[in-house]
Amino acid sequence: MRLPRMRALALGVAALAVAAAPAQDEGRRELGELLVRDSGGAATSTGDERRVLAARIHGLTDEQRTAGRQGEAFFNTSFIPSPSEAIRRDGLGPLFNSANCRSCHNSLGRGRPPTSDDQQPVALVLQLGAPRDDGSWGDEPVYGPNFNPFAISGVEPEGAVVIDRSPIRGVYLDGTAWELQKPTYRLTELRYGELHPLTAISPRLAQPIIGMGLLDAVPEHIILARADPDDMDGDGISGRPNWIVAPGGRLRLGRFGWKANQPDLRAQTTAALFAEMGITSSDRRQQNCTAAQSACLAGPHGGDPEIADADLADLVFFQRVLAVPPRRGLDDPEVIRGAALFREAGCETCHVPRLVTGEVPGLPALSFQEIYPFTDLLLHDMGPALADGRPDQQASGSEWRTPPLWGLGRAGDLAREVFYLHDGRARSLEEAILWHGGEAAAARAQFVDWDKAQRTALVKFLESL
Amino acid sequence: MRCTTYLGVFLTAAASVGLLGLAPPIEAQEPPHRDPATETCDSYEQDVSADIAVLQQDARAVTSGAGGGAELPELEVARHYAAALHPQGEVHFTVEPSRVMLADGAFAGHMRFSVPVSGRYRIALTSESWVDVLHGGDYLDAEAFAGRVGCKPLRKLVDYKLETGKSYVLMLSGGSDNVLGVAIGPVHER
Numbered sequence: 001m002r003l004p005r006m007r008a009l010a011l012g013v014a015a016l017a018v019a020a021a022p023a024q025d026e027g028r029r030e031l032g033e034l035l036v037r038d039s040g041g042a043a044t045s046t047g048d049e050r051r052v053l054a055a056r057i058h059g060l061t062d063e064q065r066t067a068g069r070q071g072e073a074f075f076n077t078s079f080i081p082s083p084s085e086a087i088r089r090d091g092l093g094p095l096f097n098s099a100n101c102r103s104c105h106n107s108l109g110r111g112r113p114p115t116s117d118d119q120q121p122v123a124l125v126l127q128l129g130a131p132r133d134d135g136s137w138g139d140e141p142v143y144g145p146n147f148n149p150f151a152i153s154g155v156e157p158e159g160a161v162v163i164d165r166s167p168i169r170g171v172y173l174d175g176t177a178w179e180l181q182k183p184t185y186r187l188t189e190l191r192y193g194e195l196h197p198l199t200a201i202s203p204r205l206a207q208p209i210i211g212m213g214l215l216d217a218v219p220e221h222i223i224l225a226r227a228d229p230d231d232m233d234g235d236g237i238s239g240r241p242n243w244i245v246a247p248g249g250r251l252r253l254g255r256f257g258w259k260a261n262q263p264d265l266r267a268q269t270t271a272a273l274f275a276e277m278g279i280t281s282s283d284r285r286q287q288n289c290t291a292a293q294s295a296c297l298a299g300p301h302g303g304d305p306e307i308a309d310a311d312l313a314d315l316v317f318f319q320r321v322l323a324v325p326p327r328r329g330l331d332d333p334e335v336i337r338g339a340a341l342f343r344e345a346g347c348e349t350c351h352v353p354r355l356v357t358g359e360v361p362g363l364p365a366l367s368f369q370e371i372y373p374f375t376d377l378l379l380h381d382m383g384p385a386l387a388d389g390r391p392d393q394q395a396s397g398s399e400w401r402t403p404p405l406w407g408l409g410r411a412g413d414l415a416r417e418v419f420y421l422h423d424g425r426a427r428s429l430e431e432a433i434l435w436h437g438g439e440a441a442a443a444r445a446q447f448v449d450w451d452k453a454q455r456t457a458l459v460k461f462l463e464s465l
Numbered sequence: 466m467r468c469t470t471y472l473g474v475f476l477t478a479a480a481s482v483g484l485l486g487l488a489p490p491i492e493a494q495e496p497p498h499r500d501p502a503t504e505t506c507d508s509y510e511q512d513v514s515a516d517i518a519v520l521q522q523d524a525r526a527v528t529s530g531a532g533g534g535a536e537l538p539e540l541e542v543a544r545h546y547a548a549a550l551h552p553q554g555e556v557h558f559t560v561e562p563s564r565v566m567l568a569d570g571a572f573a574g575h576m577r578f579s580v581p582v583s584g585r586y587r588i589a590l591t592s593e594s595w596v597d598v599l600h601g602g603d604y605l606d607a608e609a610f611a612g613r614v615g616c617k618p619l620r621k622l623v624d625y626k627l628e629t630g631k632s633y634v635l636m637l638s639g640g641s642d643n644v645l646g647v648a649i650g651p652v653h654e655r
């Protein structure tokens with residue numbers, strides 16, 4: 001029997017669709033953990049899309065919710081100079097980069113570097129280091145661990161930061177041109193004398209804080225199981241832990257910060273309070289002033305410590321219980337194709353999709369979760385183009401911790417312009433990939449060889465995160 | 466940036482305190498630190514001449530409502546008010562501010578207003594405060610926001626689309642001053 005032409009065509013299209021759907025499902029199955037919607041397991045946020053990045057994990061008690069809210073208030077509110085009647089939040093500086101957490105961790109998302117010459121970096125902190133006489137590296141002796149371009153009244157700021165940018169141009173295999181901007185940092189108007197002649201500057205952009213509680217809960221042995229410092233498997237990817245010397249001389253595994261130089265969420269928080277806001281805590285009682293900075297040492301202080309233990313605990317707790325946003329667009333064929341390309345290029349060797357957490361007492365939503373942060377929390381050599389030349393604990397000047405990719409696709413929801421990598425030099429995900437080198441050089445080379453549709457698919461995949 | 470005064474340095478830093486605006490559904494972006502010397506009123510991207518003209522008029526004193534069912538002062542469009550706020554810890558918010566901030570050393574209050582014709586309106590302030598506009602207990606989404614540390618009298622502006630016939634509540638929180646200038650007026654596109 002002959003079918004009318006239109007009916008035959010319709011049946012044919014339907015048959016193709018039926019055939020394509022299982023193929024797509026099959027593709028998704030093979031890509032498995034690259035395409036899991038709930039990146040944070042039970043700690044994935046649900047509900048109002050407008051508040052998805054500020055959502056807390058489920059199952060908090062009333063007391064925990066109150067603590068989280070207090071912590072959020074501290075996160076959002078500026079510290080102010082002493083003396084003040086606002087005794088819970090006085091003690092800013094004397095030297096500082098920012099007056100509150102939120103101005104760097106922009107709307108809980110990533111920070112932004114200065115984009116014009118009249119701006120001083122706030123969310124972009126310039127950490128300083130210099131070699132000691134014994135060959136090890138420490139803080140710059142005159143200016144301390146980082147450069148503070150702001151100060152309270154009566155104290156000199158440390159100076160000004162100038163960022164010069166020069167273009168790096170190249171061409172994809174398909175003939176499409178690309179251009180990167182390489183930043184160079186200069187410290188000018190120095191108010192406390194000359195820098196150590198071998199000072200190395202390590203620019204570090206504030207990172208998103210979602211999912212920090214989950215990363216804090218990944219047991220050390222899970223992270224160390226992926227370490228391959230001598231590349232024994234010969235795949236060109238090493239993965240080194242950064243062992244931090246904790247108070248008392250005990251070694252702890254670093255997992256937070258661009259070079260994994262902080263072992264836990266509390267240490268990361270108190271380090272930022274100390275070096276970037278000039279706020280002391282019971283973990284760091286000294287002011288962030290060097291011996292050369294007498295006005296800073298003699299400046300007004302807001303108690304000892306400046307942030308009370310209970311308030312610090314709330315501030316850390318707030319960050320710990322922030323949920324992870326769910327992924328979007330996972331049914332988009334381009335995203336699925338991008339996932340396959342992510343695997344083909346070997347990205348997941350470092351950007352490990354899946355980790356598991358251990359027990360977090362009192363927080364079942366963080367405990368024993370399968371999570372999908374796309375990081376191994378280890379150090380990798382990223383090549384000379386990204387190197388800052390400043391060793392940090394056991395990280396070399398060219399090693400960086402694999403940054404988590406979860407929430408990447410939400411960055412554009414929060415800001416008109418989004419900046420990537422450790423100093424925000426990449427103005428797009430495509431640029432971020434092009435900056436990869438060292439252990440990631442082979443992955444980058446594949447990206448350069450791909451055609452535009454493939455490159456777009458990979459970016460689409462990243463935007464699904 | 467070339468900071469020339471210590472006060473300027475601190476004021477510049479204060480620009481980052483999270484008080485410079487609100488733009489739901491995405492939350493407000495914190496502007497980077499800038500030199501107050503370059504942050505003049507001329508540096509606003511918006512046409513702010515009408516807002517500044519109103520804020521330069523003599524101010525009518527009003528006391529904001531501290532919540533808890535207290536009657537709220539009614540603000541008129543295109544008038545400059547010197548609004549007395551309350552220590553934030555003493556304020557019972559109608560709805561919690563869309564940005565949670567410590568009450569410690571901060572000032573807050575509520576006022577009511579309506580608009581004569583539907584359109585885009587601007588809340589203009591002379592000092593820092595977090596701004597929420599409420600209708601029926603819900604936040605309105607801001608259309609735009611901006612702030613300039615070095616602009617006197619217009620420290621901050623937030624724009625909203627408003628409709629005639631509706632009563633709105635202006636809720637200020639996290640403010641640095643116990644009295645601040647407020648003006649509500651139609652937005653003039655540049």
